[in-house]
Amino acid sequence: MKRIGIFTSGGDAPGMNACIRAAVRTALANGLEVYGIYRGYLGMIEGDIVPLQSSDVSNIIQRGGTILKTARSDEFRTPEGRSKAAENLKKFGIEGLVCIGGDGSFKGASVLYEEHGIKTIGAPGTIDNDLYGTDSTIGYDTAVNTVVEAVDKLRDTAASHNRLFIVEVMGRDAGFIALRSGIACGAEAILVPETPTYIDGLIQKLREGWSRKKHSSIVIVAEGDESGGAYQVADAVKKNFDKYDVRVTILGHIQRGGSPSAYDRVLASEMGYAAVKGLISGKYNVMVGRQGREIVYVPFEKAIKHNKELNKYLLEIAETLSR
Ligand code: ATP
Numbered sequence: 001m002k003r004i005g006i007f008t009s010g011g012d013a014p015g016m017n018a019c020i021r022a023a024v025r026t027a028l029a030n031g032l033e034v035y036g037i038y039r040g041y042l043g044m045i046e047g048d049i050v051p052l053q054s055s056d057v058s059n060i061i062q063r064g065g066t067i068l069k070t071a072r073s074d075e076f077r078t079p080e081g082r083s084k085a086a087e088n089l090k091k092f093g094i095e096g097l098v099c100i101g102g103d104g105s106f107k108g109a110s111v112l113y114e115e116h117g118i119k120t121i122g123a124p125g126t127i128d129n130d131l132y133g134t135d136s137t138i139g140y141d142t143a144v145n146t147v148v149e150a151v152d153k154l155r156d157t158a159a160s161h162n163r164l165f166i167v168e169v170m171g172r173d174a175g176f177i178a179l180r181s182g183i184a185c186g187a188e189a190i191l192v193p194e195t196p197t198y199i200d201g202l203i204q205k206l207r208e209g210w211s212r213k214k215h216s217s218i219v220i221v222a223e224g225d226e227s228g229g230a231y232q233v234a235d236a237v238k239k240n241f242d243k244y245d246v247r248v249t250i251l252g253h254i255q256r257g258g259s260p261s262a263y264d265r266v267l268a269s270e271m272g273y274a275a276v277k278g279l280i281s282g283k284y285n286v287m288v289g290r291q292g293r294e295i296v297y298v299p300f301e302k303a304i305k306h307n308k309e310l311n312k313y314l315l316e317i318a319e320t321l322s323r
Helices: 016-029 040-046 079-091 103-116 140-161 176-184 199-211 230-240 252-256 262-280 312-321
Strands: 003-008 033-037 049-052 096-101 119-124 163-169 189-191 217-222 245-250 286-291 294-299
Touching: 003 016, 003 040, 016 033, 016 096, 016 262, 033 040, 040 079, 040 103, 079 103, 096 103, 096 262, 103 119, 119 262, 140 163, 140 176, 140 217, 140 245, 140 252, 140 262, 163 176, 163 230, 176 189, 176 217, 176 312, 189 199, 199 217, 199 230, 217 230, 230 245, 262 286, 262 294
Parallel strands: 003 033, 003 096, 096 119, 119 286, 163 217, 163 245, 189 217
Antiparallel strands: 033 049, 286 294
16 A cells, blocks of 8 residues: 545544544655545545645644544435545545544445445544444543533532533433533533433432532533433423522533543544554554553444443442432
């Protein structure tokens, strides 16, 4: 393999730049040429592809977002779109790809291989941490830290006004961000899609807390929770328990932004490095993962199955400590 391409795809996540930097420099150090593909599959279809040198990735390790931009492409979901993308890759002499993205991006890469034989290795770039086979995805740690910082600020105002804040966090249909950030900021309750949500139980807990003179509270709700989200939880609480001044905060896209944490920068560097090393040694249709101290290569079809479990031990801890 002489020339590889690198792209970011799907939702952006802090640490993607650190991964791009690592992949580019690892490729160059191993005698490969590297091309950057802008805006994911969209840029692949449009031929928005440029050579990258080491200096092109200077001073980006600390920056959020992605210098290569990211996009979602409906055209790539069609065989015609993928043929255009493959033609462009062939025109540029690109023989292998590093894809930094989520499950959809990996699905796309698998189809591209089936139809056109183009080999891709993935690095998990998503704040949601919902890819199987890796303890953590690039951007997850930073997103959790962003939530914690925001909730700490809400606590100050909650405590001053006897308020109950219902805070909705991202995660799509997974509760990883909610559980970890909820423990880190001492939330009184954490509602996640992976476990049933009993609003009656929540109200009972809040009542008990109030009777123990706990006059401010934080409830973290994952956006995919069966309650329907923070507004629905707030309505139910207001109807049944009127002691608190109930407020809703939807943290939204601030969770995707910001400078990556040191943890995410190191993880992204490891993954970018391992992705290129993997391509060189003939691996493809696999995602780089970290399990404990080990870097592993997880087949795409396993990684994207959406069967990664929440840590039961952490769920237990959250339940015990919030009483
Ligand atoms: P995130 O987890 O942040 O949403 P993602 O990689 O899952 O990231 P998607 O929007 O699902 O984001 O996928 C990115 C792109 O991958 C899509 O816009 C589309 O071009 C391509 N893609 C997704 N699924 C498929 C598929 N089944 N076949 C072909 N291409 C696909």
